[in-house]
Structures are given as C-alpha cells and as structure tokens.
Amino acid sequence: MEKEVIIDLTDVSKSFDGEIVLDHINLKIHDKEFVTLLGPSGCGKTTTLRIIGGFETADTGDVKFDGKSVKGVPPHQRPVNTVFQKYALFPHLNVFENVAFGLRLKKTPEDTIRAKVKEMLSMVNLKGFERRRVSTLSGGQQQRVAIARALINEPEVLLLDEPLGALDLKLRKDMQNELKKIQKATGITFIYVTHDQEEALSMSDTVVVMANGQIQQIGSPTDIYNEPENAFVADFIGESNIVDGIMLEDYKVRFSGHTFECVDAGFEKNQKVDVVVRPEDVDVVSSDKGMLQGTVTSVTFKGVHWEIIVDINGFKWMIQTTDFVAEGEHIGLFIEPEAIHIMNKSEFSGMFGDYSSFSDELDQLADPTEPEEEEGEE
Amino acid sequence: MKKGSLFQKMAAAPHIVWMVLFIVAPMLFVLYFAFTEDGHFSLSNISTLSQYGNVFVLSIAFALIATVICLLIGYPLAYFMARSKPKTQKLLMVLIMLPMWCNLLIRTYALMALLDNGGLLNSFLESMGLDKLRIVGSDFGVILGMVYDFLPYMVLPIFTSITKLDKRYIEAAHDLGCNNIQTMTKVVLPLTASGIVSGVTMVFVPSISTFYISQKLGAGKIDLIGDTIERLFQNTSTYNVGAVISLVMMILILISVWIMNKFSDDEGGVII
Numbered sequence: 142m143e144k145e146v147i148i149d150l151t152d153v154s155k156s157f158d159g160e161i162v163l164d165h166i167n168l169k170i171h172d173k174e175f176v177t178l179l180g181p182s183g184c185g186k187t188t189t190l191r192i193i194g195g196f197e198t199a200d201t202g203d204v205k206f207d208g209k210s211v212k213g214v215p216p217h218q219r220p221v222n223t224v225f226q227k228y229a230l231f232p233h234l235n236v237f238e239n240v241a242f243g244l245r246l247k248k249t250p251e252d253t254i255r256a257k258v259k260e261m262l263s264m265v266n267l268k269g270f271e272r273r274r275v276s277t278l279s280g281g282q283q284q285r286v287a288i289a290r291a292l293i294n295e296p297e298v299l300l301l302d303e304p305l306g307a308l309d310l311k312l313r314k315d316m317q318n319e320l321k322k323i324q325k326a327t328g329i330t331f332i333y334v335t336h337d338q339e340e341a342l343s344m345s346d347t348v349v350v351m352a353n354g355q356i357q358q359i360g361s362p363t364d365i366y367n368e369p370e371n372a373f374v375a376d377f378i379g380e381s382n383i384v385d386g387i388m389l390e391d392y393k394v395r396f397s398g399h400t401f402e403c404v405d406a407g408f409e410k411n412q413k414v415d416v417v418v419r420p421e422d423v424d425v426v427s428s429d430k431g432m433l434q435g436t437v438t439s440v441t442f443k444g445v446h447w448e449i450i451v452d453i454n455g456f457k458w459m460i461q462t463t464d465f466v467a468e469g470e471h472i473g474l475f476i477e478p479e480a481i482h483i484m485n486k487s488e489f490s491g492m493f494g495d496y497s498s499f500s501d502e503l504d505q506l507a508d509p510t511e512p513e514e515e516e517g518e519e
Numbered sequence: 520m521k522k523g524s525l526f527q528k529m530a531a532a533p534h535i536v537w538m539v540l541f542i543v544a545p546m547l548f549v550l551y552f553a554f555t556e557d558g559h560f561s562l563s564n565i566s567t568l569s570q571y572g573n574v575f576v577l578s579i580a581f582a583l584i585a586t587v588i589c590l591l592i593g594y595p596l597a598y599f600m601a602r603s604k605p606k607t608q609k610l611l612m613v614l615i616m617l618p619m620w621c622n623l624l625i626r627t628y629a630l631m632a633l634l635d636n637g638g639l640l641n642s643f644l645e646s647m648g649l650d651k652l653r654i655v656g657s658d659f660g661v662i663l664g665m666v667y668d669f670l671p672y673m674v675l676p677i678f679t680s681i682t683k684l685d686k687r688y689i690e691a692a693h694d695l696g697c698n699n700i701q702t703m704t705k706v707v708l709p710l711t712a713s714g715i716v717s718g719v720t721m722v723f724v725p726s727i728s729t730f731y732i733s734q735k736l737g738a739g740k741i742d743l744i745g746d747t748i749e750r751l752f753q754n755t756s757t758y759n760v761g762a763v764i765s766l767v768m769m770i771l772i773l774i775s776v777w778i779m780n781k782f783s784d785d786e787g788g789v790i791i
Contacts (some may be wrong), residue, residue: 196690216693223694229687233709242705243695294695 144171146208147297147330148193153202155188162188164354165202170298170332171347175324177333179341180351181377186334189351190300193332195219206297222291223300227307228283230275236262236286237271243294261289264323281312288323298330305340317344338378342366350374352489371484375417376493382423382458383494386416386483394483397453399432401476405483415484417494420448420461422480431473440468450496457496549769552762564763571747571764578744579771581658581733582726585665586673589722590715592666593673597714598707600674601681615671623668627735630667631655634736656738664736665726672721680714681707716779724772744768 148170155163163185170176178186191197192204195216203210211219222243230239238245240258249257262268265285275283284304291299301320305313321344324331335341341348342362350357350365350373358370369375372383386396391406396416408414428434435453446461451472458474466472556563600611618626633639634654641651654660688710692702708715730745737743744764751761 194694196693215698216690217696217698221694223691225687225691225694227685227687229685229691231688231691231706231710233712246696246701246705290695 144173146170147172147206148332149205149208150189150193151203151205153189153192153199153204155185155192155197155200161354163192163199166354166356168349168356168359170330173328173330175321175331175333175344175346176349177335177341177345177347178349178351179335179338179377180357181336184351185354186336186351187302190223190302190332190334193298194221194223194300220297221300222294222296223302224284224287224291224304226302226304228287228304230283230286230290232274232276234275235271236267236273236275236278239275239286240289240293242290257293258289261293264292264326265289265319280307281316284308284316288320292323292327292329296329298332299324301331301333303334303336305335305337313340320344342378350377352377368482369417369484371487371489372415372417372491372493373487373489375415375482375484376489380420380459380461381494382418382420382496384416384418384456385491386414388412388414388483392478394481397433397456401432401481402478403481403483404478405481408483408485413486415486415490415494417482417484418458418476418480420459421446422476423458423460423462424475424477425449425460425462425464425466426473426475428471428473431475433474433476435472435474437466437468437470437472440466459496546769549762549765552759553766556759561759564759567760568763568767571744574742574744574747575767575771577742578727581662581665581743582723585662585669585726586719586723588662588666589670589673590719593670593718594677594715597674597677598681600678601684615674619671624731626668627664627732630664631735634660634663655736656740658741660736660738661733661741661743664732665722665729668729668732669722669725672725673718676717676721677711677714680711680717684710712782716782720776720779723775727772728768 146169148168150166150168153163153166153168154161162183166185166189168189178189180186188197192199195211195214203212205211206220231242234242237258240261241254244254244257258271259268262270265288267282267285267289270278270282270286275286278286287304304320305316308316317340320331320333333341333344342365345362347359348362348365349359352373358365358374360368365374366378369378369381375381375383384396386394388394388405388408388411389400390410391408392403394401394403394405394414394416433453435451435458437449438452438457439450441448443461446463447465449460449462449466451458451460451474453474460474553564555561596611600608603611621629631638634652635641636651636653636655638655640654644651654663684707688706689702692706697705727743728745730743730749733741733743733746748761748764748768751757751764
C-alpha cells in the first residue's frame with residue numbers, strides 16, 4: 142500500500158462477561174481513507190471503534206497510532222474524535238457552544254473560536270443556527286452539529302458510530318453524499334460503523350466486513366461485491382444465490398446438474414466449492430435454450446425490475462429480470478462465465494444463499510436495523 | 520371525553536376538599552391573625568418584626584450552612600452510588616432510606632443520646648481519659664442535627680438525576696478533550712443541576728423552619744425562627760405576632776423556591 146498506516150490493530154480480542162465480542166482482529170487503517178466497518182448487530186464493529194476511541198480496553202493485542210502503542214492513553218488524549226450513535230450533543234449548551242466545546246477546552250482565543258465555529262457550521266449547512274438549543278433541532282440537524290463538533294478539533298481520525306441510523310431514508314442518502322464530500326474536503330481519515338451494506342458500498346474506500354467477532358474480508362467496495370471471500374460476505378453484501386459446486390478443473394465448475402465455464406482458477410481438482418451467482422447476472426431465456434431449467438414460484442414487481450424466485454431441482458434461486466415472466470411458467474436460465482464467482486468452503490457454507498424461505502419482511506427481520514444497537518455495553 | 524372529565528373531577532374532589540380544609544384555610548387564618556389585633560385590622564404586628572431580625576438572619580445562616588454541607592457530602596455520595604454496581608447501589612440505598620423510616624423527632628433524640636454530655640460519645644471519650652465534647656447546646660450540634668436529619672433529601676434527587684444522565688455525554692466530553700475534572704464541571708454538574716436544585720430546596724426549606732432540632736440539640740440556647748413561632752403561638756397574647764412571622768417565613772420560602780427554579784433547567788423543574 143502506498144498510503145501510510147495511521148492505525149494498526151494487532152491481535153485485538155475483547156470479551157464481555159465471558160462472551161467473545163472480538164476474536165483476534167488484525168486491521169490496518171490507512172491515512173486519509175474512508176474505512177467502513179460493516180456487519181450485523183453483535184459482530185464487534187462498534188466494539189472495535191470503541192477500542193480505537195479509547196472507551197474500551199482490549200483484552201489482548203495492541204492498538205498503534207502512527208506506529209506508537211496507545212495502551213492506557215485515555216480518550217481525551219487520543220488524536221481522534223467521535224460522532225456518537227445518538228449524537229450525544231450537550232443539552233445544556235446551544236449549537237454554538239456545543240461546536241465550540243473542544244476549542245474552549247484548548248483555551249483557544251475567542252475570535253478564533255467564533256471564526257472556526259462559523260466555518261464549521263457553514264460546512265455542515267447550519268448557518269444561522271448558532272443560538273438554537275439542540276433540543277429544538279431535527280435529527281438531521283443534530284447529526285450535522287455532532288459532525289461539526291467533532292471535526293472542529295481537527296482530529297487525525299474521525300470515528301462515526303452508525304451516525305445515520307436514526308435518520309429516514311431520503312435524509313440518509315443526502316447525508317451519505319455530504320459525509321463523503323466532507324471527508325474528501327478535509328482529508329481526515331474516517332472510520333465508519335454501519336450495518337447498512339448499501340451505505341458501506343456507496344461511501345467507502347475500504348470496507349471491512351465483520352461477523353462473529355472476526356474480520357471476514359477487507360477490500361474496496363467493488364472487490365467485496367464482485368469477489369466475496371465466503372458465503373457470509375456474498376450474502377450480506379447484496380443478494381446472492383449460493384450453491385454447492387465442484388471445481389472440475391481450472392475454469393470449469395459443475396453445479397445444479399450442469400457444467401459451466403467460469404473465470405476462476407487455482408482450485409484443486411474436484412474441490413468442493415461455494416458458487417455465487419448474483420440475481421442480476423442471470424438471463425432468463427426459453428426453457429430449451431437455458432443451461433438450467435426451473436419453474437417460477439413467485440414474481441414481485443420492484444420498479445426497475447421484477448424479482449422472481451425460480452425453483453431449480455428444489456433449490457430456489459432469486460433472479461432479477463426486466464422481462465416479465467408469469468408465476469408457474471417453466472423457464473431457462475443462461476449464466477455467463479463472468480457472472481460465476483467461486484469461493485472456498487467456509488464455516489458459513491450452506492447457511493445462506495437459498496431463497497426458499499425468502500420474503501422481504503423476513504429479510505428485514507433478519508437485518509439488524511434497530512438504531513439503538515447497544516453492542517459492547519456491559 | 521366528557522365522561523372522562525367528570526371522572527377526573529370526581530377523582531380530584533377528595534384532594535381538593537383536603538387542600539381547602541387543611542392548607543388554604545389555615546393560611547387564610549395566618550393572614551387574618553397577621554393583620555388584626557383583638558379582631559380589628561391593624562398593622563401594629565408588622566412593626567414588631569424588626570425585633571426578630573437577628574433570629575431571621577441566624578436561621579437563614581444555619582439553614583444555608585446545613586444545606587451546603589449536605590450538598591458537599593451528598594453529591595459525591597450520590598455520584599458514587601449511581602456509578603456503583605446494582606448490588607452496592609441497593610445496599611447504600613437501604614442505608615440512606617433506613618433512618619427515614621423512623622420518625623424525625625425520634626432520630627433527633629437518638630442523636631442527642633449519642634452526643635449528650637452523658638451520651639455514648641462522651642462516655643467513650645471519658646473512659647479514654649480525654650476531654651468531653653460539648654456538642655449538644657452548640658451551633659455545631661444544631662447544624663449537625665440538620666445535616667443528619669435532612670441529608671437523604673439531598674442524596675435522593677441528585678442520585679436520580681445522575682442515574683438518568685446518559686453515559687454518552689460523559690464519553691462525548693472525554694472524546695472532545697475533557698479530563699475527569701473538566702468532565703465533572705462542564706458536563707456532569709450542569710446536566711444534574713435539576714437534581715441539585717431539588718436537593719437544595721428539600722434541605723433548605725425544612726432546615727429554615729425547624730424548631731425541634733434547635734430545641735433538642737441546641738439545648739434551648741439557640742433560638743431559630745421555628746422556635747420563635749412555636750413560642751409565640753403557645754401564648755394567646757402573642758398569637759398575632761406569631762402569624763406575622765409565619766407569613767414572612769412563607770414568603771421567604773416562596774422566594775427561595777422561586778430563585779431555585781431559576782437555576783434549574785426547563786426540564787422537570789424543582790421536584791418538591
């Protein structure tokens with residue numbers, strides 16, 4: 142990597158009341174990057190952030206800032222600032238005083254404070270809100286104050302703990318763009334925690350996918366999406382059909398009773414693998430022209446496309462198509478070699494990727510969308 | 520809606536009757552006696568007030584000192600309680616509540632039994648060959664009594680406001696560069712101000728109006744407003760003067776509560 146490593150976590154573990162939350166994590170964070178820790182509730186992402194911030198102490202391992210261990214360094218002496226999940230703006234202070242808080246502690250001259258607060262508030266589009274009480278602000282405005290309050294201290298690293306979790310969808314999209322813009326403009330390293338894969342993909346330079354207290358994959362958004370390392374990553378990022386396959390030889394894989402050409406190589410002969418096919422990469426053709434044949438069991442209109450579930454030898458595939466097909470219809474599926482991604486078997490094999498019990502509602506239930514995730518609290 | 524409001528009126532009725540009979544009526548009597556003499560309107564009672572100036576000053580001073588001491592002991596204690604484990608918290612809570620299950624007068628007597636000339640403390644000191652401490656009958660004794668009797672009223676509201684304080688505010692303060700002391704003064708204290716104001720009010724008001732503590736632990740040597748009022752009301756000829764002093768005291772308390780309310784945030788205000 143050409144960029145300097147600013148934060149280095151080596152072999153970091155943490156457990157609360159005997160429950161392992163972080164299991165020997167190794168993570169390097171590079172300067173000026175937008176890094177997202179992504180994972181479901183309880184995966185250890187917030188705990189990782191809190192260890193970096195100094196609010197929790199790791200049981201094992203070491204955290205280094207600029208190559209120096211920060212063991213025992215309290216939060217107020219670390220070159221980081223945090224945007225908290227529920228903002229934690231001080232209710233006894235107005236917007237100006239909240240933003241000025243850090244500078245006042247450093248005994249900054251009053252006119253510098255005034256100028257900098259003004260500059261910060263205009264950066265987050267809150268000009269003229271100086272005298273407002275924080276309790277009179279909307280969620281989105283409070284969010285902006287929280288960002289201004291953290292950034293005014295010019296930290297080397299800004300930690301953001303699900304900062305957009307409490308906002309509605311439209312506002313969240315706007316704030317995503319804005320955060321990205323702010324990150325680029327200030328050149329500050331952002332470490333962002335979220336369970337929202339879309340958010341992670343659209344904002345980050347690097348995504349760190351976590352599950353069960355371990356890092357599953359580190360990579361750019363496109364890497365994570367196109368080359369997931371295991372069934373968990375493939376399922377958590379976007380929609381995936383994950384089927385059992387056998388790697389017959391390089392560039393040849395057999396699954397669902399058909400032998401496909403693919404672009405992956407380097408596996409052993411006849412190695413058992415997980416095969417990922419994204420729903421949007423499958424073409425629907427007439428049943429005699431398809432590589433696979435199946436029966437459509439459900440059709441849902443999604444606006445841009447139809448989402449159909451196809452039963453192929455008892456395994457339900459999800460396919461997104463712009464051509465209408467009727468429920469009960471017998472169709473063929475055509476899959477190009479580039480659409481097939483081969484992964485090694487992992488502890489997550491067989492747990493994901495079958496859409497037989499799929500429904501949007503269930504998906505939401507399974508998604509950890511509760512904004513007040515209290516992971517890592519004793 | 521209508522049904523509900525009728526029910527609400529019915530539900531409030533006993534309390535309203537109670538208030539009129541036992542709170543409003545006595546206050547009107549106080550007013551009446553304060554401005555009459557032998558059944559005629561008169562301001563002569565007011566003119567006697569100046570004689571009691573010293574008593575007022577002394578009472579306010581005693582109450583203020585007791586309140587400050589209660590705050591200095593109570594706040595750290597409440598903070599410690601709020602931050603300790605549930606088990607320790609429960610135990611401490613029982614220890615603080617326990618004396619409150621016992622009558623105030625009895626507690627004051629108990630304190631006398633401990634501190635009196637022939638009390639436990641002094642017998643112990645004597646047996647050790649040390650000098651006796653004259654606590655009962657001294658200013659210190661009276662203030663000690665106030666602190667002892669009213670400390671729980673300081674601790675409980677502060678404890679409540681600290682437990683309600685979101686830990687994230689403390690983390691945010693540390694994050695923005697506060698050390699422990701700065702976190703305390705810039706975040707924790709301002710955010711628990713309503714608890715402090717409640718506690719201060721709940722200690723100051725009974726302290727300024729007490730008479731038995733000064734009687735028992737002051738051994739009759741220390742005369743506060745409460746004692747004065749009690750004495751004046753025991754004699755029919757000074758009934759009217761007693762009423763005037765009571766009235767002034769009520770106004771004093773009202774003013775202090777009003778000032779207290781100014782200090783507390785809009786949230787909740789003073790809980791009395």
